[in-house]
Each structure stands twice: as C-alpha cells, then as structure tokens.
Amino acid sequence: MFALKGFWSSERGNFAMATVVATLPMILGVAGAIDLVGTSHDAAQLQNSLDAAGLAIGTKFSPDMTADDVRQFGLQFFAANMSAADPQEYSGSVSAFAATASGSPSAYFISLSSSISRPSFIGDSAPWQAYRTASVKIKPGAQACVLALDPHASAAVSLQGSTNVSMDSCVIAANSDASDAVNRGGSALVSAGCVSTVGGTSGLLPPSASLTCGTPHEHQYASFDPLADVIPPPYTLCLPVPNGKTYTLSPGTYCDKTLSGNITLNPGVYIMRGTTIKPGGNGSLTGQGVTIFLMESAQIYINANETVNLSPPTSGTYAGITIFQDHGNTSALTLNGGANSVLSGFIYAPDAPISYAGNSDMSGQGDCLRLVGMTVQMTGNSSVKSDCAAALGNRAMYADRMITLVK
Structure with missing residues (x-):
C-alpha cells in the first residue's frame, strides 16, 4: 500500500x-x-x-x-x-x-x-x-529685402505717406506677432514678391499693394536674422579727425566725435565708438567698399538736405555689410538722404529703429539694399532689387522658414 x-x-x-x-x-x-x-x-x-x-x-x-x-x-x-x-x-x-x-x-x-x-x-x-x-x-523661404526683428511691435514695417516702394520679387518680412506687423497707409504704393509676417498685415490690398504671391503670407514662422552670427572687429587706437568741413578718413577706430561736413571714407572697415555721423546742412557721406560698425551708442543721422552714397565690400569677412549697428545699441538709424543719394548693402540695426527715405528712380534697376532693423519705416521712393549675389558678396537674407522631419 x-x-x-x-x-x-x-x-x-x-x-x-x-x-x-x-x-x-x-x-x-x-x-x-x-x-x-x-x-x-x-x-x-x-x-x-x-x-x-x-x-x-x-x-x-x-x-x-x-x-x-x-x-x-x-x-x-x-x-x-x-x-x-x-x-x-x-x-x-x-x-x-x-x-x-x-x-x-x-x-x-x-x-x-x-x-x-x-x-x-x-x-x-x-x-x-x-x-x-x-x-x-x-x-x-524666398529672398527678403526688408526685415523687422521686433517680436511684438505694431507696424514693425511701416510704409506711409507718398511712399512708392518696388521690391523686384523680394519679400518684406516682419517677425512681429502684432495684427498689423506690416502696415501700409496714406497714399503709399508697394509692389513686392510677397509680404511675410508672424502676425498680420494692414492696408496691403490692391491697387495700393501689388504682390506676386497674391495676398500676404500671415502667421508664418519667424525669419532668420541674417547677420546674427557676425562678430564686430576688435577696437584699435582712436584715430584723429582732420580739421575742416571736407575731409577723407582712412579705415580704423574713431571715438566720441561728431563727424560733419563732406565726409569721404576710403575703402575698408570703420569702427565708430560713441561717434555721431551727422553731415549737417548740405553735407555728404561717401564711401565705396566700406563697412561701418556703430558701437557704444554711435549713430548715423542723414537728413533730407544731405547726401549719402555708400556701398559695401564685395569680398572678405564683412562682404555685403555697409552699416552694422551693434546689438544693444538702441540709437535710431536715420537715412533720409537727398535726391542724389545711393545706398546699397546690408543696413543692420537689430535693436534700433531704422528710418529710410529712398529717392531711387523708380524706372531704374534699383539698388542692392537690405534693411534689417528692430523696426523699419520707409518713406520716399525706393527701388530695391533681389538679384544681388555679386554686390552682396553672396550674403543673402530670407523670409519665413520651412521645417521638415528628415527620415
């Protein structure tokens, strides 16, 4: 068992x-x-x-x-x-x-x-x-000719008065999320490739506005700051300014002066430390192949009865840059030159307002101009062209951005 x-x-x-x-x-x-x-x-x-x-x-x-x-x-x-x-x-x-x-x-x-x-x-x-x-x-995205960097300003790009602006296939862009980030008013006329904003636009309807893209591109991604990675050159010894009302300056550093009269700049790089460039009266500011760095609250003020004729270098570290106002410099940049004024290259003031009164012949080919400011106000007649690779040393500016996942 x-x-x-x-x-x-x-x-x-x-x-x-x-x-x-x-x-x-x-x-x-x-x-x-x-x-x-x-x-x-x-x-x-x-x-x-x-x-x-x-x-x-x-x-x-x-x-x-x-x-x-x-x-x-x-x-x-x-x-x-x-x-x-x-x-x-x-x-x-x-x-x-x-x-x-x-x-x-x-x-x-x-x-x-x-x-x-x-x-x-x-x-x-x-x-x-x-x-x-x-x-x-x-x-x-597409090439841009004007860019306002302020993220919230009303009328960050302002086209007012009797302005007649032709951008020749270029884009006017604003990183502002305001409902009128780009604002056209008065009798202003504008023709451009397009308008691109983070926010909205105001006054950009035919016949006052003629856009190749049809209607403004609103509520887009912010455009790149084209000169965000540019580093100003180091300071050198402060150079003296010649006496008189007509003089020529050589490249270098100039400090705590007000430059007036008929000023000619030899080709090269200029560093203005706390300096004000204000020709005054019937004065002028002329320079071909120059880059002007506005440091320590330095500023340029060109009034309507004055003449400005500036162009950037086409090669080298600062190719395509004519005026570079340093980050943190909030001094207004005023370029309201007279009828014979010619301005090309990048005009850059990331923390300051730019006031630009173009006086270009609207039947001409236009200037290779790029305006980048905290805000940008345009008055007068301006003809700006987009095909500027050679004149700007292959430096470019674009509106908006396209973002895709890459698998």
Whole structure:
C-alpha cells in the first residue's frame, strides 16, 4: 500500500516536473514578448518626443544660439512630451538626450538622440534598451529685402505717406506677432514678391499693394536674422579727425566725435565708438567698399538736405555689410538722404529703429539694399532689387522658414 502510494506520488512529481520543463520556454517567450511590446511602446514614445522637440527647436532656431541653448531648448519640449505620456513610468529611464545644430543659411539641420531603458520582466535579466534619433531640416523661404526683428511691435514695417516702394520679387518680412506687423497707409504704393509676417498685415490690398504671391503670407514662422552670427572687429587706437568741413578718413577706430561736413571714407572697415555721423546742412557721406560698425551708442543721422552714397565690400569677412549697428545699441538709424543719394548693402540695426527715405528712380534697376532693423519705416521712393549675389558678396537674407522631419 505504501509502495503504491509512493508510486503515484512519484508519478505526479515527475509529471509536474515535466510540465514545468515543457512550459518554461513558453513562459520565457511570453515574458520576452511582454518586454518587446513594452520596449516598442517606450521606443515609439521616445521617437515622438524627439520629433516634437526637433520641430520646436526648428521654429525658434537662430544661428547665434549656442550649442547649450539648442540642447536646453529642445530638452524642455522633449521632457514635457515624455512626462505627458507617463511621468512615473519614464522618470529615471530616459538618458543621453542630445540636440545639435549644423548647416548654413541655405539649410540648417537639428539632430537629436536619446535612449530609454525598461527593466526586464524576467528576474535579474539585463534591462531592455531602445535608442532613437530624429533630424529636422530648416530651410529658408524666398529672398527678403526688408526685415523687422521686433517680436511684438505694431507696424514693425511701416510704409506711409507718398511712399512708392518696388521690391523686384523680394519679400518684406516682419517677425512681429502684432495684427498689423506690416502696415501700409496714406497714399503709399508697394509692389513686392510677397509680404511675410508672424502676425498680420494692414492696408496691403490692391491697387495700393501689388504682390506676386497674391495676398500676404500671415502667421508664418519667424525669419532668420541674417547677420546674427557676425562678430564686430576688435577696437584699435582712436584715430584723429582732420580739421575742416571736407575731409577723407582712412579705415580704423574713431571715438566720441561728431563727424560733419563732406565726409569721404576710403575703402575698408570703420569702427565708430560713441561717434555721431551727422553731415549737417548740405553735407555728404561717401564711401565705396566700406563697412561701418556703430558701437557704444554711435549713430548715423542723414537728413533730407544731405547726401549719402555708400556701398559695401564685395569680398572678405564683412562682404555685403555697409552699416552694422551693434546689438544693444538702441540709437535710431536715420537715412533720409537727398535726391542724389545711393545706398546699397546690408543696413543692420537689430535693436534700433531704422528710418529710410529712398529717392531711387523708380524706372531704374534699383539698388542692392537690405534693411534689417528692430523696426523699419520707409518713406520716399525706393527701388530695391533681389538679384544681388555679386554686390552682396553672396550674403543673402530670407523670409519665413520651412521645417521638415528628415527620415
């Protein structure tokens, strides 16, 4: 009897052991499937968050952003997306987030990557890892001739009075989100390739406005600051200014003076430290192949009875740049020259208003002029052309931006 019981007991034990051995692969397979499904879900969320962060960076990217700026900005959106999915599940499991920028004004690329770790369902097994990447391409839109950088100003670009502005296929752009970021009023007439704004526009209906694109492109992404990465040259010793009302200056640094009269600049780079250039009366400012840096509150004031005739160098570090007002310099830049004035190249005042009164012959070919200011006001007649690669040393400015995920 006891032998029989032992026999049955042994049989059951063998059967149980056999069952465990037989089902172990199945158990491991199910556990592996759970790990695989869970890791796939985590990886998908990781990819979505990287894509979202890349697109977010794309809307705000500027060439002057540091590597840390790019990473930190992207990390905010990446972390927010991961947290929104499941803050507890993903806390501490995501690592190695990276976001870098590369490229040139013709196209910038944002590259992102990160990894996620999921504890294995099987005991002490190594955690499952997933690594994902994302790439975003930022391509500029059409060429622009006028750009206002202020993010909120009303009438950031203002076309008023009897102004007649012809942009020859160029775009007028404003980064302002105001409802009238570009404003045309009075009897002003404007013809351009298009108008592109972050906000809205006012007064840009036919027949006062003729746009090749048909209607203004409103509520677009912000346009790139074309000179954001330009670094002014170092100061040199302050040079003396000759006596008299008619004189010629050589390249170099000039300090704490008011320059008036008939001023001629030899070709080269000029650094104005706290200097005011104000010809006065029937004075003039003339220089071909020059770049003028306005530093430490330096300013240029050209009135209607004065003449300005300036052009930029076509090669070298500052090719295409005629006037560069340093960041932080809020002095108004006034270029209201008389009928014989000719101005070409980049006129740049990122933190100051620009007032420009063009007096171009509207039947002519126009000037290779690019106006970039905190705000821009245009009066008088201006003819500006877009085909200026040679005159601007291949330096260009674009409106809006196109952002795409690159797979």
